[in-house]
Amino acid sequence: MKQTILALDIYDLAKVQKLIDETADFIDIYKVGPILFLQAGKEIIKIIKERGKETFLDLKFHDIPATVKRSVESARDLGIYSLTVHSIGGEEMLKAAVSVPNHPKIWAVTVLTSQITSPDEVIKRAKLAQSCGTDGVIASPLEIELIKKECGKTFEVITPGIRPAKTDDDQKRTATPQAAIKAGADFIVIGRPIIEAQNPQKAAQEIAQSIGN
Numbered sequence: 001m002k003q004t005i006l007a008l009d010i011y012d013l014a015k016v017q018k019l020i021d022e023t024a025d026f027i028d029i030y031k032v033g034p035i036l037f038l039q040a041g042k043e044i045i046k047i048i049k050e051r052g053k054e055t056f057l058d059l060k061f062h063d064i065p066a067t068v069k070r071s072v073e074s075a076r077d078l079g080i081y082s083l084t085v086h087s088i089g090g091e092e093m094l095k096a097a098v099s100v101p102n103h104p105k106i107w108a109v110t111v112l113t114s115q116i117t118s119p120d121e122v123i124k125r126a127k128l129a130q131s132c133g134t135d136g137v138i139a140s141p142l143e144i145e146l147i148k149k150e151c152g153k154t155f156e157v158i159t160p161g162i163r164p165a166k167t168d169d170d171q172k173r174t175a176t177p178q179a180a181i182k183a184g185a186d187f188i189v190i191g192r193p194i195i196e197a198q199n200p201q202k203a204a205q206e207i208a209q210s211i212g213n
């Protein structure tokens with residue numbers, strides 16, 4: 001059940017709380033990105049914890065190594081499950097992030113799923129992230145198999161760009177939840193197909209059922 005991560009890309013805290021309550025049977029990890037974190041900060045992480053759920057803090061750190069290290073320390077103290085850094089920050093920055101004692105899982109963004117890129121570029125960044133000691137990478141559904149082949153099965157792949165049905169939005173490299181899990185994704189990240197659904201609970205349930213959760 002830990003496989004599905006719901007992206008809470010919403011401003012309104014009351015709406016977020018409703019969404020968590022509606023989807024809690026099908027989701028264990030909630031992704032908090034800048035949209036919500038800038039509105040509700042620590043409060044939202046507390047709310048997620050009170051409901052017995054985990055937070056994935058997706059702020060995609062990309063800064064000088066010393067700043068990223070302190071950012072990871074601050075994030076760790078929030079009691080979160082995982083966070084993201086951007087692989088484009090390079091070796092020194094990635095190593096600084098990983099050097100923080102008792103850090104949450106650190107996942108490195110390879111290339112945003114809204115961008116067109118080549119598999120070579122994604123693999124290059126995944127290997128860099130792995131050699132620096134990150135727990136895994138964020139990559140599109142289309143690169144999962146290649147990353148698992150090149151980096152090994154235990155290196156985690158977290159996959160956004162999940163679309164149960166064909167949509168016309170900014171995600172360029174997409175797949176269905178079943179296809180992503182079948183390809184080896186450790187976690188799938190889903191936002192709009194659930195949060196913008198007429199019935200988010202039903203949408204979350206259907207996705208969970210489609211991957212056998």
Ligand code: C5P
Nearest residue numbers: 007111112113138160161189190191192
């Ligand atoms: O709404 P949607 O399902 O497209 O949400 C995907 C989520 O994953 C968004 O919160 C987006 O910021 C995030 N994400 C992404 N591509 C990455 C890393 C994170 O789409 N490479």
